[in-house]
Amino acid sequence: MARIVMKFGGTSVADMDRIRNVARHVKREVDAGHEVAVVVSAMSGKTNELVSWTRDASPMHDAREYDAVVASGEQVTSGLLAIALQHIGINARSWQGWQIPIRTDNAHGAARILEIDGSDLIRRFGEGQVAVIAGFQGLGPDNRIATLGRGGSDTSAVAIAAAVKADRCDIYTDVDGVYTTDPRIEPKARRLKKVAFEEMLEMASLGAKVLQVRSVELAMVHKVRTFVRSSFVDPDAPGMGDLLNPPGTLICDEEEIVEQEVVTGIAYAKDEAQISLRRLADRPGVSAAIFGPLAEAHINVDMIVQNISEDGSKTDMTFTVPSTDVDKALKVLSDARDKIGFDVIQNESGLVKVSVIGIGMRSHAGVAASAFRALAEKGINIKAITTSEIKISILIDGPYAELAVRTLHSVYGLDKS
Ligand code: ADP
Ligand code: ASP
Ligand code: MG
16 A cells, blocks of 8 residues: 555646546545545646736736635635545545645745645545645745745645655646657657656756646655656556556656666747846946846846956846846846946847756766757857756747757757657
């Protein structure tokens, strides 16, 4: 007997038929004698609709009320799945975040889980009851509902798995695992059997939204055995109930991966914007004067490029922010203009960041050079570059996104097994 957390994303609970299909996946594990907690997302498209309603109500809304609205999608699916399970004879009940409780910090709209009391869940497992938990939500220190940021149900699931010491956390979605790149963009993408935590962290934070970044961090820290797998298969197909090797991708320590490739995957993030400050004074404190106020305004700055000045007096600084934050960033910078002391400010939206990720890069030279050559051959201009030990990120014009992803995917032979 094992203890398993099963998470189902939006497309997996999109309507009553899909919810009944989820109930069959749950039944398979219950019939095998396992203790099961299920975490559900809202029906696909629901959270977007709820978010747009809050914007419609007021563009500058109270984040606590935003959370009260957007958390409701998961309340609906948790109740519906509990009913569907009861209907097929399974003892189940729904749980909202505040009932467990899942305690979070006060950052409404992007809250972090601080603590989960798993004792009630564990006691009910002992009584043979399945817990159906609303993902994406918890209870803030102000005693109000707090949501975990978009895609946050993944994080709910991994955090619950850590809290109840589950043997496994299965993230069910509309693809059957983690691929070498988004299979919607590159049909030749291949499913990976295993991905190292560090690589998955990079892939998620560089745009592969198959897992929320925070869920990967938690899985890594708490050593939660996490699988990404599909709910769009026959729940009773052979091997689906395999305890140690279920079909899908295992996110694990790099030591568990025997044959490590140099490059594991390609990720992309759309809607990046570039801001350039021209002719800044080249003196200590300038970077702090720029990035301090942006950080205070909670603007996420990503790639930063500073030119070496020609004569030691003036320099240029270029960096990227999400397109949605451009107007806010321009205002913050204009307000701080006297302190920063720049000549002109320029900006460009609609850019895309394409990234090459792989732990094997640590010990291989020439990975970046191959990327630059391949992009040049396709006539794709590079606007900025950043690298770390295990990734290279390249900023390009939006319309070239798909071509760049496919080009890099084939340059590293990822389309060949
Ligand atoms: P859910 O609603 O189940 O949480 P998401 O839409 O958040 O599902 O994540 C699944 C999607 O992630 C897939 O449909 C796929 O298009 C996308 N995706 C992006 N990069 C990858 C990748 N490297 N491997 C698998 N899926 C990816
Ligand atoms: N429903 C939420 C969202 O769309 C959380 C999730 O699906 O993980 O962001
Ligand atoms: Mg998701």
